[in-house]
Amino acid sequence: MSGKKIIKLFLFALAASLLFYGYGYYEKSKTVAGLEGKIKMGRYQDALAMIQQLENSLTFKILKIVEKEDRVIAYNKGVLYALMENRKKASAEYRKAMETKDPVLKARTIYNNANIIATDMDFSTAALQYAEVLKIDANDFQAKKNLERMRLGEQQFNTMFSPEQQEREDRIEALKLIPWGTKYRYSGEQKIRW
Structure with a gap:
């Protein structure tokens, strides 16, 4: 040839x-x-x-x-x-x-995966994923918003089971037993007996 x-x-x-x-x-x-x-x-x-x-x-x-x-x-x-x-x-x-090299696709993928993780109530892992999205695209408003939600959710979840929270709830429950002024106020017309 x-x-x-x-x-x-x-x-x-x-x-x-x-x-x-x-x-x-x-x-x-x-x-x-x-x-x-x-x-x-x-x-x-x-x-x-x-x-x-x-x-x-x-x-x-x-x-x-x-x-x-x-x-x-x-x-x-x-x-x-x-x-x-x-x-x-x-x-x-x-x-x-x-595993893509395309930053837009990677950010969308991580964001959607974080949403799935958030629905499973794993706030800390979801927050990490939203933070990773923000590393790729710092202007992603939804990722910022969801990151704050996850941090608040994690904070509420942590305080929900703390002994301080239980003590506070006990105090609130005790306060509910005290009659407040408006609850026993007289309403309606007076009935006159002859």
Whole structure:
């Protein structure tokens, strides 16, 4: 084989692989765009079926060999599982998506995972995750707001079981037994007996 034939063969293989990769990327983009419409309509099962159809396609399987795990698809699966109230699967998908290098996707993923953790009443872990979001995007108002909520929740949770809180509640309960002036005030007309 001559040098020109080897170069032509190499360029042909490169062009074919780039076309294949482009088609796979197009399919993924088309699926992600379709997911948005399904989610807005409340058709979560249909959206999940679209993702599973994409994952079962030959192009995606071959691309998965090259890219290992697709973080965008993992994020969208996490969103769908969260909307379908399946927190375990959502959290698992979010953990996969957190490994991305895209800062916007990473911040969204950590934020959503923190929301799941917060619903499980683990305030300290959720606060750590919201703080991590703020390290990525310091202007995220919702993360700031939720971080403050988690700190307040953690503070209330800690004082709820403290002996000082029990003593304070006992004092309040004792004060409830003392009749206050308005409770026994006479109301109504006087009845005159003849």
